[in-house]
Amino acid sequence: MKIKLICDSLCDIPKEIESKEYVEVVPLTVIFGNKEYKDNIDITNEEYYEMLRTSETLPKTSQVTYIQFKEVFDKYIEQGYHIICITGAAKSSGTFQSATLAKNDTSENIHVFDTVNLSLGSGQYVIKACELIEQNLNPEEVIKGLEDIKDSVRLLFVPGTLDYLKKSGRVPVAAAIIGNMLSIKPIFFFDDAEAKLIGKVRGSKHIASKLVDTILEMNDNNLENKIITIGYGDNYSDFEKLKEEVNKRIKARRILFTRGGSCICSHTGPEILAISCSD
Structure with a gap:
């Protein structure tokens, strides 16, 4: 069974995890003044840190949209994948809701998981999901494994x-x-x-x-x-x-x-x- 693991960029993950061929990060949007940047695509971390230090105004972030998720989901469902999508906390961002709406309009072969966390906390679930996928578990078993680590x-x-x-x-x-x-x-x-x-x-x-x-x-x-x-x-x-x-x-x-x-x-x-x- 082919599994594609998708996460949003609220999940901060190590490079060796992000570079796995079955992992894809869907970026949030960072807004500096009148300019918008796709997180870690249009702007690197280093460029961002420098802009943050020198800017007089605080940047804003915008959630991953329904359209972004829909395009990604459509692409991999057409290629025969089952999709596991891991997002930052639903209470902190609308990204989980965007992913859920896109899932409902796409396929049953998509599981959307709310980490109830951010940054490295959300990233822990992506790391764990990689371990479970590489054990050849099916999507339902991977989701159960993610639920099992919530207390830890x-x-x-x-x-x-x-x-x-x-x-x-x-x-x-x-x-x-x-x-x-x-x-x-x-x-x-x-x-x-x-x-x-x-x-x-x-x-x-x-x-x-x-x-x-x-x-x-x-x-x-x-x-x-x-x-x-x-x-x-x-x-x-x-x-x-x-x-x-x-x-x-x-x-x-x-x-x-x-x-x-x-x-x-x-x-x-x-x-x-x-x-x-x-x-």
């Missing part, structure tokens, strides 16, 4: 500054100002399609160790059977510190690396550190 998916992230979250309305202005003045770095846990503040660390020096502390605590200090993904933006030196900390303190089934895409960094800024895990 964890995503933690630390933005380099609260300015972007403040501008996007994701944190109160007063909290953002105080946090920046005191050099307090908040640790957010993405849970049920919502970013929740679960910890703080003063300054940048201890972010890597605190992220590792926290994800270990969330998993009873045992990650041996987990898939770990580390993410960052244009702050490569911070990423290197987190990578070193992970390699030193975490034993996991797989450890993968990726970068925050434009859809996520529009809200967090280009300096972001994140870590996620799942079964």
Whole structure:
């Protein structure tokens, strides 16, 4: 049985996953002023980070449309594929609804899956789906496997500054100002399609160790059977510190690396550190 795995660009996935021949990423649209860019097609991550740093206005993102999904679904159904489509959280974007509407107008051989997560959290489901597809499971078995890991998916992230979250309305202005003045770095846990503040660390020096502390605590200090993904933006030196900390303190089934895409960094800024895990 031929399976095509489709995800939207709210799912931040490692290059080795994106490059698999049966995987296709459908891009959201990034809007800078009067210009529109297809995420990671018309604009690279590096170009996006630079524009984000120099722009006076915060970019906007637009969901994947019904038409985009319909075209992709039609193409692969005509080629005899069964389709599994994985999207970012329905509560955070209309992309899941677009995919569902396109599925209903296309074929029964399409399964649309809401990750109830974003970025690396959504990416965990894409990674897991690849493992299950490569075990020659059928689409129903793959979807069941994705449902089975929902309780294990964890995503933690630390933005380099609260300015972007403040501008996007994701944190109160007063909290953002105080946090920046005191050099307090908040640790957010993405849970049920919502970013929740679960910890703080003063300054940048201890972010890597605190992220590792926290994800270990969330998993009873045992990650041996987990898939770990580390993410960052244009702050490569911070990423290197987190990578070193992970390699030193975490034993996991797989450890993968990726970068925050434009859809996520529009809200967090280009300096972001994140870590996620799942079964």
